[in-house]
Amino acid sequence: RKEVEQDPGPFNVPEGATVAFNCTYSNSASQSFFWYRQDCRKEPKLLMSVYSSGNEDGRFTAQLNRASQYISLLIRDSKLSDSATYLCVVNGMDSSYKLIFGSGTRLLVRP
Amino acid sequence: SQTIHQWPATLVQPVGSPLSLECTVEGTSNPNLYWYRQAAGRGLQLLFYSVGIGQISSEVPQNLSASRPQDRQFILSSKKLLLSDSGFYLCAWFPGQQNSPLHFGNGTRLTVT
Numbered sequence: 001r002k003e004v005e006q007d008p009g010p011f012n013v014p015e016g017a018t019v020a021f022n023c024t025y026s027n028s029a030s031q032s033f034f035w036y037r038q039d040c041r042k043e044p045k046l047l048m049s050v051y052s053s054g055n056e057d058g059r060f061t062a063q064l065n066r067a068s069q070y071i072s073l074l075i076r077d078s079k080l081s082d083s084a085t086y087l088c089v090v091n092g093m094d095s096s097y098k099l100i101f102g103s104g105t106r107l108l109v110r111p
Numbered sequence: 112s113q114t115i116h117q118w119p120a121t122l123v124q125p126v127g128s129p130l131s132l133e134c135t136v137e138g139t140s141n142p143n144l145y146w147y148r149q150a151a152g153r154g155l156q157l158l159f160y161s162v163g164i165g166q167i168s169s170e171v172p173q174n175l176s177a178s179r180p181q182d183r184q185f186i187l188s189s190k191k192l193l194l195s196d197s198g199f200y201l202c203a204w205f206p207g208q209q210n211s212p213l214h215f216g217n218g219t220r221l222t223v224t
Binding site: 032034036041042043044045046049087089097098099100101102103104 | 143145147153154155157160162168170199201205207211212213214215216217218220
């Protein structure tokens with residue numbers, strides 16, 4: 001089993017739609033969780049950290065479910081500019097300093 | 112503020128040639144440093160990480176090596192490149208505290224011909 005798994009998509013949604021991505025992780029002791037966004041041929045950039053109580057940043061909401069070992073990202077009112085690949089990141093099994101990326105979920109927002 | 116510099120941005124190298132990619136971080140001390148590789152259309156693969164000078168953890172056995180000669184310098188090397196070494200190489204730093212994010216350099220796009 002991979003340490004971090006994501007549905008690769010692509011998710012193809014119209015502008016204004018709400019879309020949700022999940023990411024599962026295998027290390028029950030993980031403490032650090034993040035969502036990153038990566039545009040084509042660019043470096044990943046931090047979208048938001050994920051806190052135990054869940055957190056929101058504008059149209060984006062991240063949640064953590066420790067019991068089921070997954071994190072989620074909800075995007076409301078999708079914009080064309082949201083089209084990108086979304087990567088979840090979790091610290092790894094044998095070290096809290098080892099940050100493991102999921103393979104990414106591709107989002108395409110159409111007009 | 113902290114910044115991370117990675118160079119070169121693009122590199123084309125023949126098979127069998129050596130490689131040296133350099134990454135430096137400014138504005139912080141004792142960062143955790145990382146090298147990731149992303150093959151075309153694939154996810155990020157962790158290659159090496161370092162929690163201090165001279166301390167290197169290798170994640171994937173291959174013909175690459177990493178060194179950390181100074182606190183804020185991280186170097187990725189190879190003595191002989193393979194075609195399969197082509198990809199997008201990303202250096203990143205991490206303060207080490209829980210819920211502190213990873214910060215990436217702009218990446219080096221390596222093509223081995």
